[in-house]
Amino acid sequence: xxxxxxxxxxxxxxxxxxxxxxxxxxxxxxxxxxxxxxxxxxxxxxxxxxxxxxxxxxxxxxxxxxxxxxxxxxxxxxxxxxxxxxxxxxxxxxxxxxxxxxxxxxxxxxxxx
Amino acid sequence: xxxxxxxxxxxxxxxxxxxxxxxxxxxxxxxxxxxxxxxxxxxxxxxxxxxxxxxxxxxxxxxxxxxxxxxxxxxxxxxxxxxxxxxxxxxxxxxxxxxxxxxxxxxxxxx
Numbered sequence: 001x002x003x004x005x006x007x008x009x010x011x012x013x014x015x016x017x018x019x020x021x022x023x024x025x026x027x028x029x030x031x032x033x034x035x036x037x038x039x040x041x042x043x044x045x046x047x048x049x050x051x052x053x054x055x056x057x058x059x060x061x062x063x064x065x066x067x068x069x070x071x072x073x074x075x076x077x078x079x080x081x082x083x084x085x086x087x088x089x090x091x092x093x094x095x096x097x098x099x100x101x102x103x104x105x106x107x108x109x110x111x112x113x
Numbered sequence: 114x115x116x117x118x119x120x121x122x123x124x125x126x127x128x129x130x131x132x133x134x135x136x137x138x139x140x141x142x143x144x145x146x147x148x149x150x151x152x153x154x155x156x157x158x159x160x161x162x163x164x165x166x167x168x169x170x171x172x173x174x175x176x177x178x179x180x181x182x183x184x185x186x187x188x189x190x191x192x193x194x195x196x197x198x199x200x201x202x203x204x205x206x207x208x209x210x211x212x213x214x215x216x217x218x219x220x221x222x223x224x
């Protein structure tokens with residue numbers, strides 16, 4: 001099955017700094033690369049995703065970059081704010097994996113005011 | 114649209130009891146999945162389904178059964194509850210395996 005690793009497991013930044021989280025995966029058939037945000041006590045929610053025919057996607061302060069050759073993709077958050085504090089998960093997969101997604105172990109981001 | 118709904122929100126079981134966690138979605142999604150999330154951990158796939166009548170095992174299927182008789186519903190059955198099954202359970206649905214929409218979760222405690 002898919003082997004997914006996320007780094008770092010915890011990340012603490014000052015408000016206004018940037019944060020980068022990296023996700024590596026093993027299944028070269030994966031064609032969908034999402035990032036989910038989970039606030040304390042809440043359900044995970046998609047914040048940004050990218051498909052395999054695109055190298056980068058940006059949505060205001062967040063961006064995702066993909067390197068299919070090296071089998072990794074990264075979440076970039078600029079100008080971090082305290083409300084960005086949460087756990088972030090990657091879950092590479094897509095329609096080639098019969099709906100079976102493997103989630104990374106998560107990165108706990110803390111933004112200090 | 115209600116999205117993905119789950120019942121109950123909270124449940125306490127005694128060891129050996131059985132129960133069914135309910136999950137329903139109104140988005141006409143083909144794909145549905147059950148995950149468990151232990152404290153401070155990621156989401157582990159229990160069972161998933163790519164359409165009515167089709168189910169398959171995920172990473173941690175032991176002790177759980179599923180069925181998918183309709184597109185909308187995907188119940189998860191605990192056969193004989195054990196303390197190791199204490200966790201938060203999330204149901205999710207997606208179209209074609211892309212963005213997953215999660216339910217609010219069921220917090221289960223087994224004593």
